[in-house]
Every structure is written in structure tokens, then in C-alpha cells.
Amino acid sequence: MREQSGRKECFFMPKYKATAYIRLSYTDDHSSESDSVSNQRKLIENFVERNPDIEVVSEKIDDGYSGIIFDRPAFKEMMQDVTDGNINCVIVKDLSRLGREYIETGRYLRRVFPAYGVRFIAITDSIDTAHDSSDDLTVSVKNIMNEAYCRDISIKTRTSLDVKRRNGDFVGAFPVYGYMKAEDNKNLLVPDPYAARVVCDIFRMRLEGASASKIASELNRLGILSPLAYKKNNGLPYAKKGYADKADCKWSATTIIRILQDETYTGTLVQGKQGTPHYKIKQMEQRPASEWVRVPDAHEALIARQDFDLVQRIKGLDTRTSPNEDTVYLFSGILICGCCGSRMTRKTNRANGKEYHYYYCPTGKKKGCAHPVMLKESSLIDCVRDSLKAYIGNIASLEALLTGIDQSSINQALAKEYSDHITDNERRLEQVLEFKARLYESLVGGMLTKEEYASYKAKYTKQAEDIRESIRVLKEKLTEVLENRSERNRWISQFTQFSTLETLDRRALIHMVQSIRVRGKKELDITFTHEDEYKKALQLLALAAQQKDYEQRKVG
Template sequence: MSVLSKEYNACIYARLSRDDGDKLESDSIINQKALIRDFISKHPEIHVVSEKTDDGYSGVNFDRPAFQEMMEDIRSGKINCVVVKDLSRFGRNYIEAGNYIERVFPFMGVRFIAINDSYDSLDRNQSDSLIIPFKNLINDAYCKDISVKIRSQLEIKRKKGQFIGAFAVYGYLKDPEDHNKLIPDTYASEVVRAIYKWKLEGMSQGRIAEKLNLQGVLCPMEYKLSMGIKVQTNFKVRKQALWSPRSVTRILTNEIYTGALIQGKTSTPNYKVKKIVAKDEAEWIRVEDAHEAIIDRRTFDDVQRILQKDIRSAPDEEVVYPFSGYLKCGDCGQNMVRKTYTAGDKRYTYYICSTRKAGKGCSTHQITGDELQDAVLQGIRSRVDSVIEMEELLKIIESLPETQRNVFNYDAQIVKLKEDIERNRSFKMKLYENLQEGMIGQEEYFLFKKSYEAKIQSAEAAIRAVEQERQQAIEHNRESYAWIDVFKKYQNITSIERKTIVELIEEVIVHEDKKISIRFRYGDQYTKLAELLGNYSDMAAE
């Protein structure tokens, strides 16, 4: 197993900015790309899968669209190699650049090549030589302006000593400009994202911790220390703390990563009592979007649901199987249990009712792993198909003029209310005639008049409310159909992973005859939309 035999899917990255004083001739995007292509042509193990160009973006920060797209491709596993002409094309902020090259890329298994600096991360002997190209970067004559920035970056780094015990949660740093604000830590936030991704893919917290330790990723505490006393690398006597299932769980359950800041979870009753008591959830102070999110809300919620399911299924198991916690017996409603047996050199999986297994009644409800996979796959496919069909219908409806849109039900309601008003108005008029004709007295007249007026008023208010609702329905339709996209992602599904189950399914009920029924997520929304669309097809038929 030679390292060189590995294949690399590479992204060619080019950047140009007049503000940086780039030498336009030699640094032109075309020249950069030509140089890189020439280099790659001599490396058969590298395949170009994408080219990213930031034209007109300074190298001082990494907030460049093409660069960020490239990072997305790295996260999704599309590429595992980045090739640039030289380091200055990658970035001119050497602390940030170093962060990517020394920490982020190695962690994500990305090979990084800066051709003119003769740097290739694959070449292990070179890891120290990285200093040299970085120096070149600083010494660049036209970089005066940038060196000022670097100095202030160094100051920031010095200040990072304060993070020890300052409780900036792993994944974030305190904003050097505003100590009450958190900003994502480039390196640690990638680790956080990876932890969530692995969890969604079905790994247990124990396995995640193991993987991180194997990859040499420092646990939050060690990482904090490394930021503070980075210079004193000689003091390596102390035994390093490692990632544990608990520290992984802490990260998986911390809502702070969604951008929400929740404070005031605990308090001390008074100054004499040093005891810390947990406060009622209602008393917590929460601020949404207090800082940049590292994990989007949906991913966070999905992970919380998985953690719940894990607790209900097999907390001690090494791997969390795709269906763990999702299978229910169709008769007794209890969990199904996973069993395996080996025949020849193959291992087979099947599931049976846990009540039956415990000898407490029920029947086996036995189904093999393969049968279950096939059935669930089929179920998902047909649901996805029908969701896509619904969306197409929806698009047609949305292209209709407003008057023909989903205002039908509302219209009927409004017509009825208007009739109510008319009726009460005519009653009211009749009432006056009745009074004049002497059929009713003054007292009765005022009493009835008042009641008719009240009815008219409440009907008018109801019309306003319905109209408002109708307007909102039109405006929010699109937004409330975000769940459709969740299903659409699985249009070409061929196999079932834990992530798929978690995203799409509430539970799978296994019946005695190997039939299954699937309770999908967003069931209410699905039914509502089906009803709405049903109304339309009714209307069309009329």
C-alpha cells in the first residue's frame, strides 16, 4: 500500500486582485491555470475535478466565494486535493493560511500543493519547510500594507491566551474586537461539522471520539491549551487528555452551534449558598442568531432526534445500525431487535419482535435485513415520487393568476359571511318597520337592533380575518414547503443509510407477513398539501 498509489480529486484554485498589488502579467488567471495544468499533467494520480477562481478578491481574508465553494466540495468529499500556483494565491493572511494548511486540510485528509513554493503536503519531510514560503509571503515587497495586518493578527493570537478558562465554546473564538461576541474558529468549526456529519451517518459517540483521537485531533481542552501556550512545545510530559464519548455528546447537544446563545441556565440562590441550581427552561435567556452558525438548525434537530433514538435502542453498541430505534412491531408496538447469524462466510441480519424474544407473547414478525432494506427503499422511492409530483402541481398552481389560486376555500367562507351580513341587515330594516307597525315595542326594538348590529360587526371582523389569512397563505406557501426539498434530495436513492432514515422517517412498522408500513416525517404537511392539491383537482374537474 504505497501512499503514492492513492488517487486525488483535485481543485485548481486561482485568485487575482489588484488591491494586493498582484503582478498582473504572471499572476493572470490564465497563466495560473496553465501552470497548474502543466504541473498536474506530470502527476497521473491527480485528476482535476473542478476549477475555482476568485477574480478581484483580496488574499487577506478567506471570505471569497470560489474559495468557500471549494471548502464545500472538500466537506462533501468531492475533492481531496487543492493545487495553487503559489501560497500567495491561496491567501495572504499567513495565520489563516497556516490554519488551513497545517490544521484544517490535514484533518480533512486534503493534499495541498503550492507549485512555485515547491510545497506538497504529501511530502512529509517538508512539513517544516512550510515556514520558508510563508516568509516569502511576508517579505514580498508590495505587502507592506498586509504586514501591518499580520502584526495585528499576531496581537490577536497573543490575546488568545485569554481563552484559557474564558469559556469560549470549542468551535468558536471570542471576537477580538468585541469580547461579548463569538466568531467561528476556522479549524475547530470544521471538526464540529465533521462530528455532526459522522453522527448523521450513524457513528456512535464512542466511535467518533476514537476516530478523532486516531487522527490526532486535540480534544477541546487540549486545543484550548495549545492556543494559549503554543510556544512551549517542549513541555510534553503531561499526559494528553483525549476525546471521550462524553465530550463528543457535549458538542452534539450544544445549541450554541446553531447561532443561538442560551444563558442563565443556572444560578446561585444567594451569596451565602454557594450551590448552583439549574433554572427552569422558561427562565433561560435565549438569543437567536447571536453569532454565526456552524451547524444549521435542521442538522442540529436531526442529530437531537438521533440521540433520542439511540437512547431508546442500543446505547452501548459500537456502530448504530441504520434502523436502530426506528423499527416497531406492528402488533405489540414494541421495538424490533436486530440479530445476526453466520452461514458459510456470510453474515446475515434479521429482526424480530422484542416481546417475542423475551418470551412474553406476540409473534416473531421476523424480517431479514435485505427484505427490510428493499421494502423501505421502495417505500421511500414512492413517497419521493409522489412528493415530486405534488411539487409540480404546486408550481402550476403558483403560476396561475392569484384569483384562481388557493383562495377557493377562503372565498366560500367569505361568501357565506357576506350572506350573513346581508341577512342581518335586512332583519334590522324589517325591525324598524315592525316598530312602526306597532308589532314590537321600543324596548324590544333596541334589544334586537343591538343584537343584529353585533352579528354584522362580528361577521365583518371575520371577513377581515379570513382575507388576511388568505393573503398570508399565498405569501407563505413557498416557505412552508421547504420539507419538499428534504425528500427531493433522495430522487436517485439506491441504498439506505442512517442519515436517510433520520431525515425522512418517523418509524417503520413491521407486520407479521413481512409487510411494512412507514410513518414518514412531515406527515402532517404532506397530508395538508395533498388535501390542498386535491381541492384543486376537484376544481379543475368541475
């Protein structure tokens, strides 16, 4: 109000219809009380009381949203009010409440808000686009500082989580089916008694030859709750993308396959499968398996490592079933034609009311197999069963011999042997690297052409890589010997558990047989599982005999 020409004339400041925008991120929630929703609201209310030209017509709150992204529900509602002309002023506590990403925040301040005639106010930063105080330099500096803060928080959070993962701490929100978080330690997984039994049954049925669909059907028939239904029924938290269909919460083949492929059940904690490529990008991406963090023995195992590995091997086999059956054929994926290498196919003939089962090479003479073989399943079963019983007997004898040897003296001999090999390889590596280093001098001195230089360099580089790999393997073996690992002969139980074998079934076959090559009707080449371990055990016995002979000669 002012006086002009002897009379009073009133001028009213224009009213601004404003939105009070409040944002609180997860990190803010744990950092400062001054950033709380109530404190932001109170600060804005006090500011408006001192500025009668502003009227707050709405309040928008984004609670739990990062300032690095602008895809926030309340923020989008506010911008809709801006475009609809319902508001012409936005008030925030400080610039970081609007956003912490430099480029996008600057775009709203310099382009979007001015285009719609919107006044922007950041109270504690003294930014008000209606006045000259909000100069570009101040806004730019604060924007850069806000983004740097966000980047710093992201790096610290990622680093902290990575350290926990590598220490074997569970950092996920939802444990896999079969486990729960320990009551006194949220970073430790412990078996869930009910679900753990179901997981064990799933692996057992798979090893017995049941297909994933068969297992799912059996669990549904028995009325066993699916992972999602179990968590819902017990009031447990669960991921939005659960194992089962949300509509009926039934077991499915997909659910079974996911469980069978999860290494967590062996006691190995596998984390870091997903992540964001950059702190500005919130969309999760699948990481390659080489980047996953694996920590063995992080928690109690539900499934033995040998059984888990067997289930993974089964995936690569030809596990065909007949149209009316849910159980895999006994020799599916294992039986191979010794002539052409094709997997043999099961065939059923019917005569005089009886069924006769055969295995034959599907390639045949017409397609290139010179000597295709067909043999009865019954004869094959008898032959394989007898071979397995004989092999199990050999393994049992081997176990008895291994028990009787002096393991400590053998370990000393093995350790010396590996150490000597490592020393020899390190000496060879040093020589190769020296030869490689002299190549350039030979090139400069004119003793080698460029082509010869490149050829020798590639040759020595390859030799060095091979030697380094040999050293790595030898050091692993040396460490294994020095640690005297008790699981070294655990593979033996994979055979001795079937010592009373009378009826050949899928479980026994998968445990003990890698493949069977059919050379003729009575000629089979059986490749057993753990053949490398078997050979090592024989070498160990030979070494023990040498050691014993040496000790006797030494005494004599």
C-alpha cells in the same frame, strides 16, 4: 505624662497590633478611584501616623471579592491571625470594606471582635470600637445602607445582563467550541474556521450512524485537538471545567455528546442556564430549561436546524451496536413489532461460512405477543428502499406543483380562513366567560347547589382554556402566512437530497423515516418524517385548485 507629688510619672498608651484590611470588588474597580487599593492603603497609613498607639503588623488584600460574602482568602487569613492572638486591631477605610451583608457584618462587630478583644476601626465612617463614637445605631444604619447598596448593584447587574441576553448579545466569558468572539463586537459569536469544521464533521458522523465513542476515537486517531487542547494550544481563554479531561486533553464520548446537544450550533443563542437564587448567595445553580433565554438567529449557524433535530431524535432511539462494532445498526430504534409494539431485535445466524441477519420480536408468544414476526434484513432493506424511492418521487412531484401555484393568492385565502376561525373562537370565548360569570348569581339565587356550581365552573374554565389555546395556535399560523416564511417548504429537501438513492444507509433512513411497523413478512407500515408538512402541502394544493376554479367562474 503627668506630674504627681512633686515628681514626673510616665504612662504609655497600650500598643495595638493591627492588620490593614483592604477589599476591592469588581464593581468598585469601575466606579471610584477613591476605592482603589493604593488609596485605601494611603488612607490607613495616614491614620496610623496620627495614632501612635497603633502599629500595623500586616496588610491583607482581597482584590475582586464582593462584600456580600465572607469566604475571602485574605479575610480568612486575617481572622486566623485574630484567633491566634497575633493581632488585636483591624483597620479598614470604611465599614463596607469589611462587608456589605448586614447580619454577618453585625456579627463580627458585636460578637467576634469583642470576644477576641479586637479593636475595629472604620476611618471614614468614624467608627472606632475603642471609643463611644461607634454607637450601635450608627453602625446599624451604615450596615443597612451597605447591604442596600449591594442589593441595588446586584439588581442593576442582573437586569442589564438579562436585557443583553434577550437582545441576542453573548454575555458569557467563553464561547462554545466552534465559535469565537467577533473582533469588533465581544457580544457577537462568529465561527472559528478550524473548530467549526470539526463540529460539522461530528454531526455528520453521528447522522451516518457512528456512536459518540466511535466519533471520539476517530478524532483522536486523526490527531484533531480536543476543545481544551485546542484552546490551550492557541492561547485562548477556557473554563476551568472544560469539555475534555485536563490530564490528557483527549476527545471523549462525553465531549461529543455535549457538542451534539448544544443548540448554539443552530444559530440559536441559549443563555441563563445557571444563576444565583439570591444576591447574597454566590453558589451557581442550574435553572430549569423553561427559564433559559433562547434567541433564534443570533449568530451564524454551523448546523441546519433539521439536522440538529434529527440528532436529538436519535437520542431517543434504541441505538444498539454489536460488541465488535462502533456503528449503529441500520434499523436500530426504528423497527417496531406491529402486534405488541416492542422494538425489534437484530439477530445473526451463521451457516456454511455465511452470515444471515434477521429482525425478530423479542417479546415472543411466551411473553404475550400473539403474532411475533421474524424477517430477513436483506428483504427488509429492499422493501424499505423501494418504498422510500417511490415516496421521494411523490415529494418531487409535489414540489413541482407547489412551485407552480400563485402563493400570494393562497396566502390571502389562508389568512382569511385563519382570521375567520380566530373571530369565531373569540366569540365563543366571550360566551363561555359570560356563562361562567353568571354562575355565582345562580348560586346566590338558589338555582344551583354548591356542587353544581363547582362542576359548572370547572367545566367553563376548561372550555375557556381550550379556546384560548386554539386562538393562540391560529394566530401563530396567521402570522406565519402573513410573513410568507420561505422555510415553509424547506422540509422537502430532506427527501429530495436522496433522489438518487440506491443503497439504503442510516443517514437516509433517519432523515426520512420516523418508524416502521412490521405487520407480516411482506407488510410494513412506514411512518415518514414531516407527515404533517406533507398533509399541509396537499391542503395547500387543494386550496389553490379551489381558488383557481373560483377565479375562472368569476371571469366567466
